[in-house]
Amino acid sequence: MVELDKLRSTAADTVSRDDVKYLLGWQKGTFGYRVSPCVVEKAEDTENLVFSPLCMSNLSTYLTLAEKLPVPKGEQPDDRKVALMVKGCDSRAVVQLLTEKGIEREQVVIIGCSCRGIVDLKKVGEKFPEPLDTVDVEWKDDKIVFKLPDGEQEVARDEVLADNCLVCQYPNPVIADVQLGDEVAPAENADDAGVKEIEDFSLEDRWEYWEKEFSKCIRCYSCRNVCPMCYCDNCVLDRLSPTWINRSVNYSENTVFNLSRAFHLMGRCIDCGECERVCPMGLPLGKLNRKLAEEVRKKYDYVAGLDPEEKPFQASYHPDDQEDFIL
Numbered sequence: 001m002v003e004l005d006k007l008r009s010t011a012a013d014t015v016s017r018d019d020v021k022y023l024l025g026w027q028k029g030t031f032g033y034r035v036s037p038c039v040v041e042k043a044e045d046t047e048n049l050v051f052s053p054l055c056m057s058n059l060s061t062y063l064t065l066a067e068k069l070p071v072p073k074g075e076q077p078d079d080r081k082v083a084l085m086v087k088g089c090d091s092r093a094v095v096q097l098l099t100e101k102g103i104e105r106e107q108v109v110i111i112g113c114s115c116r117g118i119v120d121l122k123k124v125g126e127k128f129p130e131p132l133d134t135v136d137v138e139w140k141d142d143k144i145v146f147k148l149p150d151g152e153q154e155v156a157r158d159e160v161l162a163d164n165c166l167v168c169q170y171p172n173p174v175i176a177d178v179q180l181g182d183e184v185a186p187a188e189n190a191d192d193a194g195v196k197e198i199e200d201f202s203l204e205d206r207w208e209y210w211e212k213e214f215s216k217c218i219r220c221y222s223c224r225n226v227c228p229m230c231y232c233d234n235c236v237l238d239r240l241s242p243t244w245i246n247r248s249v250n251y252s253e254n255t256v257f258n259l260s261r262a263f264h265l266m267g268r269c270i271d272c273g274e275c276e277r278v279c280p281m282g283l284p285l286g287k288l289n290r291k292l293a294e295e296v297r298k299k300y301d302y303v304a305g306l307d308p309e310e311k312p313f314q315a316s317y318h319p320d321d322q323e324d325f326i327l
């Protein structure tokens with residue numbers, strides 16, 4: 001378990017360094033189960049930092065969002081490091097960004113937090129409707145404790161954890177300058193990446209399943225915008241000349257959109273679950289991404305976000321790579 005005092009003192013020491021410009025962390029939100037990302041610049045502000053099953057946001061997204069903005073006219077670039085708190089999956093995003101040369105190692109200070117899983121607010125809401133007052137939520141052995149206004153409630157972790165956390169194989173940061181918390185065991189059901197249920201469908205039923213899901217998409221692009229691995233300056237989805245993907249909201253275009261995104265993330269997605277969490281229409285995007293990650297692992301023995309020295313999956317080739325599916 002990550003101790004808050006240790007987390008806050010580590011963060012205070014980090015932001016006090018001359019070579020660090022700010023720290024990205026999580027702080028209590030303003031209502032209900034909300035916890036917000038925050039930018040901490042002063043040691044005294046680290047007192048607001050938290051680490052709990054509500055720390056959903058993958059903060060590594062900000063490394064390419066905020067840090068790639070043009071420097072305002074007349075100002076000099078600030079080359080100091082950015083510090084950030086990471087869970088296991090977030091740390092894999094940092095590694096994947098290093099692999100792809102999206103960031104450089106010396107640009108970041110990584111505070112790794114061992115993670116026992118974050119909750120899915122839809123699952124929580126079915127048990128305890130969200131109150132107006134802020135609620136503290138904690139890990140306790142195999143349970144999650146909700147400190148609700150009318151008393152504490154304990155729930156088995158498996159009942160409220162996000163789907164990606166139920167199959168997480170990397171709960172401990174794979175890269176860190178400072179590591180906090182005891183080592184957490186990976187999920188036991190490694191062979192079922194949460195996709196078995198759909199794999200068992202007939203081909204027709206599988207098609208019907210995705211047709212129904214893709215038809216719901218409203219093309220809000222939240223899944224792309226929140227994704228730490230979607231950081232191209234010129235995204236194919238935005239390009240109008242040539243127009244690769246039409247912006248019409250209908251089943252056909254939605255399918256092209258969702259499959260294009262899934263294939264662009266094949267061998268890159270680190271299963272942080274952010275796309276599925278923010279989707280307002282509840283598309284099971286994790287199932288799609290995990291299925292592709294499984295195929296890449298089984299066919300090419302490649303898992304994204306583990307080794308910063310590895311070549312990116314889609315930019316590497318081995319003579320013995322499987323290619324029998326190529327027509």
Ligand code: SF4
Nearest residue numbers: 088089115117165168
């Ligand atoms: S996927 Fe793993 S590291 Fe990420 S929040 Fe879930 S349990 Fe934690």
Ligand code: SF4
Nearest residue numbers: 217218220221223279
């Ligand atoms: S977040 Fe959901 S609704 Fe929005 S574009 Fe992505 S899949 Fe479609």
Ligand code: SF4
Nearest residue numbers: 227269271272273275
């Ligand atoms: S596709 Fe979804 S799960 Fe994968 S890295 Fe992007 S936001 Fe995370």
